[in-house]
Amino acid sequence: MEPHVTSSDRVALVTGGAKGIGRAIVQDLSQSGWLVAFCDTDREAGEQLAATDRRHIRFFQGDVASETDVERVVAATIEWAGRLDALVNNAGIANPETGPVEQLSLAQWQRRLDVNLTGPFLVTKHAVPTLRESRGAIVNMASTRALQSEPHTEAYAATKGGIVALTHALAMSLGPDIRVNCISPGWIDTRAWQGGKDPVAPLDADDHGQHPAGRVGEPEDIAGLVAYLISPAASFITGQNFVADGGMVRKMIYRE
Known part of the structure; x- marks a missing residue:
């Protein structure tokens, strides 16, 4: 069903929206009345999600590391909905582990840069003209690994650190027409949002208890923050990195 877009409709494009945090963002926004286009490389998961609400959700298969795909997805979104009010650059290779740095291949390094960092640049580049018309907002997905690390995660950490820097650079370049912020999630339990058929075992008390907030994060926690950052309520906020972990x-951890 094609949307009948009115002047009061709001339109968002979410990258990497088929599973995990991206899926939660798509569902949260669509349930709030947004028209949501999303892209993903996983056709099966993307089509399954789009089928849940054909009025508000539209899926376009594409890889954010491909400028050809990005141009097509942005153009198709505007053709579908007629405008664009928000961009959520969520797509990324989520696995941070790439082994010892002396064994890290250039291909592994480059693929993570292409998807996690170049991808948000490309989508932003092609979405900016339409976002400027609507005085819209951009939210990039970084990670707490931009701020702290475990061993053997150099490529992933570098891309997420780059996202934080890209965010404040874009905020300066695109303001006041477009606001740009990023979110750095910590441990978010996305297992139930990955499309698997097997039941997900609950996390144990230690997993939750180590967090000062008392629990591991859920995709809905990030989706709610995205919704706020692209709303008029956040009109004075730009160039910021919001840590949701x-x-x-902030926890000082030393072996006793």
Whole structure:
């Protein structure tokens, strides 16, 4: 069903929206009345999600590392909905582990840069003209790994650190027409949002208890923050990195 877009409709484009945090964002926004286009490389998961609400949701298969795909997805979104009010650059290779740096291949390094960092640049580049018309907002997805690290995660950490820097650079370049912020999630339990058929075992008390907030994060926690940052209520906020990790980045951890 094609949407009948009115002047009061709001339109968002979410990258990497088929599973995990992206899926939660798509569902949260669509349930709030947004028209939501999303892209993903996973056709099966994307079509399954779009089928849940054909009035508000539209899926376009594409890889954010491909400028050809990005141009097509942005153009198709505007053709479908007629405008664009928000961009959520969520797509990324989520696995941070790439092994010892001396064994890290250039291909592994480059693929993570292409998807996690170049991808948000490309989508932003092609969405900016339409976002400027609507005085819209952009939210990029970084990570607490931009601020702290475990061993053997150099490529992933570098891309997420780049997202934080890209965010404040874009905020300066695109303001006041477009606001740009990013979110750095900590441990978000996305297992139930990955499309698997097997039941998900609950996390144990230690998993939750180590967080100052008392629990591991859920995709809905990030979706709610995205919804706020692209809303008029956040009109004075730009260039910021919002850490959503249950307080872990502020926790001093030493072996006793």
